[in-house]
Amino acid sequence: MRKTIESCITFFSWGALFLLLMALFTLIAYLIQKGADSIQLSLFFGDTTPLDALLLRRQVFDGLFPAIAGTFILIACSMLIAIPIGVAGGIYMAEYCKGKLKPLFNLTFDILAGIPSIVVGLAGLLLTILLNRHFPRQIAPCLLLSCLCLALLVLPYLIRTTQTALESIDPLIRKTAPALGASRSQNITLVLLPHSISDIISGIILATGRCAEDTAVIMLTGVVATAGFPRSLLGQYEALPFYIYYISSQYTGPEELANGFGAAIILLLLCIGLLGLALWIQRRFTTFLLFR
Amino acid sequence: MLRSYSPSEYLFFTAAVFSGLLTAAVFGFLFFFGLPLLQSGQLADVLFSSWAPGKGLYGIYPMLLSSLTLATLSMLISFPISLGCSFIITALAPLRLRRVLLALIRVMTGIPTVVYSFAALFFLVPLMRNLIGHGSGMSILTAAPVLALVIAPTMILFFVNSFNKVSPRFTLAAEALGCSKIQKILYIILPQAWPGVINGILLGFGRAMGDTMVSLMLAGNSTAMPEAVTDSARTLTAHIALVLAFDFDSMEFKSIFVCGLSLYLLTALLMLLFRLSTAYFSQAR
Numbered sequence: 265m266r267k268t269i270e271s272c273i274t275f276f277s278w279g280a281l282f283l284l285l286m287a288l289f290t291l292i293a294y295l296i297q298k299g300a301d302s303i304q305l306s307l308f309f310g311d312t313t314p315l316d317a318l319l320l321r322r323q324v325f326d327g328l329f330p331a332i333a334g335t336f337i338l339i340a341c342s343m344l345i346a347i348p349i350g351v352a353g354g355i356y357m358a359e360y361c362k363g364k365l366k367p368l369f370n371l372t373f374d375i376l377a378g379i380p381s382i383v384v385g386l387a388g389l390l391l392t393i394l395l396n397r398h399f400p401r402q403i404a405p406c407l408l409l410s411c412l413c414l415a416l417l418v419l420p421y422l423i424r425t426t427q428t429a430l431e432s433i434d435p436l437i438r439k440t441a442p443a444l445g446a447s448r449s450q451n452i453t454l455v456l457l458p459h460s461i462s463d464i465i466s467g468i469i470l471a472t473g474r475c476a477e478d479t480a481v482i483m484l485t486g487v488v489a490t491a492g493f494p495r496s497l498l499g500q501y502e503a504l505p506f507y508i509y510y511i512s513s514q515y516t517g518p519e520e521l522a523n524g525f526g527a528a529i530i531l532l533l534l535c536i537g538l539l540g541l542a543l544w545i546q547r548r549f550t551t552f553l554l555f556r
Numbered sequence: 557m558l559r560s561y562s563p564s565e566y567l568f569f570t571a572a573v574f575s576g577l578l579t580a581a582v583f584g585f586l587f588f589f590g591l592p593l594l595q596s597g598q599l600a601d602v603l604f605s606s607w608a609p610g611k612g613l614y615g616i617y618p619m620l621l622s623s624l625t626l627a628t629l630s631m632l633i634s635f636p637i638s639l640g641c642s643f644i645i646t647a648l649a650p651l652r653l654r655r656v657l658l659a660l661i662r663v664m665t666g667i668p669t670v671v672y673s674f675a676a677l678f679f680l681v682p683l684m685r686n687l688i689g690h691g692s693g694m695s696i697l698t699a700a701p702v703l704a705l706v707i708a709p710t711m712i713l714f715f716v717n718s719f720n721k722v723s724p725r726f727t728l729a730a731e732a733l734g735c736s737k738i739q740k741i742l743y744i745i746l747p748q749a750w751p752g753v754i755n756g757i758l759l760g761f762g763r764a765m766g767d768t769m770v771s772l773m774l775a776g777n778s779t780a781m782p783e784a785v786t787d788s789a790r791t792l793t794a795h796i797a798l799v800l801a802f803d804f805d806s807m808e809f810k811s812i813f814v815c816g817l818s819l820y821l822l823t824a825l826l827m828l829l830f831r832l833s834t835a836y837f838s839q840a841r
Contacts, residue, residue, distance in 0.1 A: 274738045277639075278648070360568060371827065371828065372580075378762050380819050480793070508670050
């Protein structure tokens with residue numbers, strides 16, 4: 265009887281794996297089959313010549329260039345805001361935080377990590393409404409607001425990965441420099457951080473991937489379907505994930521739909537590329553805390 | 557205890573406190589905007605009545621129900637699959653294949669949900685339309701398998717990680733006594749690591765509740781009370797995402813904060829349970 269159950273479970277496990285991979289590859293193969301043809305230069309730049317578009321001499325109207333540029337600016341700004349705070353917070357959690365404060369902070373960051381991204385976006389929208397009461401008509405959802413909200417979204421990931429990276433350092437390495445007379449901050453900056461830098465960087469790249477894919481936050485905080493190349497941080501902008509969502513509900517013909525499939529492939533490649541880079545930097549396939 | 561604080565410590569402390577305050581600030585915003593509704597005693601109305609703006613009813617009960625149904629259904633699909641896959645990755649497969657599979661699952665965590673939903677919208681929805689036989693093909697039943705695919709890597713990674721934490725003393729002893737791989741998992745690893753399985757379920761459920769794009773694009777967004785899983789339905793997250801369609805002073809808009817608050821409190825509760833069970837089980841050992 266036992267033997268039967270055991271072999272049933274083995275069989276079932278392989279079946280589960282097969283089912284998961286089947287589902288994954290079916291969707292991706294479908295995506296590639298539908299979108300591969302549309303990936304050409306005109307998908308990016310429309311009728312404009314690439315050089316003109318890249319030098320911002322002419323606006324691109326029917327290409328993905330503004331959306332891709334918007335996504336990259338969005339990623340860069342949010343990471344610029346999130347990295348210093350996240351890494352500093354992570355260093356505090358790993359090296360300084362003691363006593364009763366630690367479980368409290370741990371729980372707080374867990375909650376922050378668990379907040380659905382749409383709620384983060386809603387909080388951003390509420391911020392603008394609140395500010396509008398005091399400064400009428402000056403504040404509107406914009407690129408900067410989206411960056412702030414995305415930074416908030418990835419903050420717990422950065423704190424956690426930095427904390428885990430520092431906490432998993434061998435005690436032998438941790439204690440050598442202080443024993444030789446180094447101060448605590450010298451130990452952190454000269455020994456601990458350099459030692460765990462690859463883990464911290466791969467955490468940062470994972471957070472970048474999260475910024476690139478998130479649609480819910482930017483939907484409520486300023487992304488629009490057509491805005492052209494983002495001219496200012498206080499203006500509206502286009503982004504790749506929102507373009508895909510927009511096409512899915514508003515496409516007018518097979519050509520636009522093909523563009524949507526093309527955009528989906530590009531976003532997929534971008535996110536997988538970032539993840540692959542993180543894995544490559546980390547070099548070993550240890551699992552992270554916060555398995556999103 | 558007297559200690560001298562260095563300036564850098566203050567800097568790090570400020571960053572941590574700031575991040576902590578932001579968590580509270582998000583709650584504060586939602587609470588502040590939801591306050592008029594809470595004060596006027598309409599909370600029960602909003603939570604437990606149906607959505608019919610024509611009749612002056614702005615209840616989010618259908619959305620709450622859809623969210624819970626969708627999350628539960630996708631967990632029911634995803635949990636056995638994730639557990640099976642984690643068995644394979646922990647022990648059943650040959651070592652090299654395990655590494656490849658683990659890397660693949662990690663890459664899966666990075667696939668944007670909007671891409672999954674986009675592909676499923678044009679692939680799965682027509683299939684479901686034929687299968688169900690009525691409606692647009694967008695339903696809870698359409699969104700559930702896609703959501704299951706989205707949350708599976710999260711759970712698999714968590715399961716594998718907690719399985720790997722089981723001390724090699726036990727597993728090596730079991731192997732020395734001649735037990736097979738599946739026996740090792742079922743009788744040694746699983747009894748040791750089951751708290752990890754429960755925590756993985758909590759995390760997965762939180763992620764299923766919080767996902768916006770899958771339900772927004774595949775579940776159909778009908779505000780009617782879903783009567784079967786083949787009905788079109790709108791989740792809490794999708795309801796918030798459609799907020800911009802409303803006037804900012806309207807009752808519709810106010811109901812959004814109750815959605816936001818319920819989601820916030822629900823995920824916070826899941827996280828609290830997660831922390832408590834982690835602390836409890838690590839003490840018990």
